Amino acid sequence: MRVLGVDPGLTRCGLAVVDSGSGPGRVAMVAVGVVRTTSARTTGDRLAYLQDELDVWLDRFDPDVISLERLYVADHVPTVMTTAMVSGLVHLAAARSGLEVHEYTPTEVKASVTGTGRADKAQVTSMVTRVLGLDQAPRPADAADALAVGVCHAWRGVGAHRRAAAAASERARLAAAGAAR
Structure with missing residues (x-):
């Protein structure tokens, strides 16, 4: 499974592609980067640029799924609003x-x-570097965070995907059995 991990942000949006499936728990980095926009541009221009870059990543890496860090509601409302806008772009690109x-x-x-939900950015970066067997830690933190989001889905989402597929298969089997009566 190929996962596009996204750490959304209007100024810096982390994007990472990871592959899983080469063995239980194994995951490999395919690509990582950060799309940057400047506050000198209008919000609309910045969003259009982010959308274009997201489309390039989708076309280039052809992921099977997108893993997105859910918006964290903090005290700074303008940051929440722009991060929500970027998350909306991700959902739109995925739907398309x-x-x-x-x-x-x-x-x-x-x-x-x-292993802990209270880890700081340095711990996340260190573990992502270790888990993916990277020679250097990904920089900036948005890149490491995007990799972490991708790894999270590769590890957690696979089980959920398998459970959903098994449930769908069982529903189809029961429907077929009911129709045969």
Whole structure:
């Protein structure tokens, strides 16, 4: 499974692609980057640029699913609003591409990668570097966070995906059995 992990932000939006499936719990980095916009541009221009870059990543890496860090509601309302706008772009791009979006809270992401939901950015970066076998820690933190979001889904989402597929298969089997009566 190929996962596009997104750490949404209007000034810095972390994007990462990870592959899983080469063995239980194994995950590999395919690409990582940060899309930056400047506050000198209008919000609309910044969002359009982010949408274009997101589309490039979707076309280039052809993910099976998108994993998005869920919006953390903090005290700074303008930041919440612009981050929500970027999250909306991700959902729009996914819908246009026929992809599912799975959202994880920052606590869920941290817990899946480090073992604790209270890990700081340095711990997340360290564990992502270790888990993915990288020679260098991804920089800036938005890049490491996007990788962590991708790894989170690769590890947590696979089980959920398998359970959903098994449930759908069982529903189809029961429907077929009912129709045969």
